Amino acid sequence: MLAAPFISHRGEIRPGWVDDNNHLNLAYYLVLFDAGSDAAFEALGIGETYRHDAGCTCFAAETHLVYEHEMTLGDTATIATTIIAADEKRLHLAHEMYRDNTPDRVCLQEILFINVNLSTRRAAPWSAATRHRLDQAVQAHASLRPAKLGRAVGMR
Numbered sequence: 612m613l614a615a616p617f618i619s620h621r622g623e624i625r626p627g628w629v630d631d632n633n634h635l636n637l638a639y640y641l642v643l644f645d646a647g648s649d650a651a652f653e654a655l656g657i658g659e660t661y662r663h664d665a666g667c668t669c670f671a672a673e674t675h676l677v678y679e680h681e682m683t684l685g686d687t688a689t690i691a692t693t694i695i696a697a698d699e700k701r702l703h704l705a706h707e708m709y710r711d712n713t714p715d716r717v718c719l720q721e722i723l724f725i726n727v728n729l730s731t732r733r734a735a736p737w738s739a740a741t742r743h744r745l746d747q748a749v750q751a752h753a754s755l756r757p758a759k760l761g762r763a764v765g766m767r
Contacts (some may be wrong), residue, residue: 613654617752618690619647619762620647620688624682644720647706655694657669657726666730666733670727675721676761706720
C-alpha cells in the first residue's frame with residue numbers, strides 16, 4: 612500500500628538551477644517534481660518494469676504549477692505526492708514541494724498522465740491488476756486534497 616502522503620523525492624537545490632533572481636528557476640521545479648513522479652510510478656507498479664513488461668508507460672498530458680515561496684541555493688526540497696484520481700487510461704497526481712525544516716508549502720504541481728502503449732503511441736487502458744492498485748492508492752489518499760487543487764490560470 613502506498614503511504615499517504617507518499618514522500619516521493621528529496622533533493623538539494625544545485626548551483627546551476629538558480630537564476631539571475633537568486634532563486635530556483637521555474638524549470639527546475641519540474642525536474643524535482645518529475646523525480647517525484649518517477650518514484651510514485653515505481654511504488655504504484657507502473658515504472659520501469661511496467662514499461663518493459665507491459666510495453667506501456669505514462670505520458671504527461673497536462674500540468675499546472677502554483678508557486679508559493681522561493682527556493683534558494685542549498686535548500687533541500689521534499690516532494691509529497693498525492694494520488695488524486697484514476698480512470699481507465701488516466702492518472703491524476705498532485706506533488707507538493709516543501710523546504711526541509713519549514714512547514715510552509717513552496718509549490719504545488721497538479722499533473723494528469725495518460726497510459727500509453729509504446730508500440731502504437733496511443734492511449735491504452737490499464738490492466739485490471741494495475742487499475743486495482745491505482746484505485747487502492749486513490750482510496751488511501753482520498754482525505755489528502757491539497758489546497759489550490761484544480762485552479763486555472765487567469766486574471767479576475
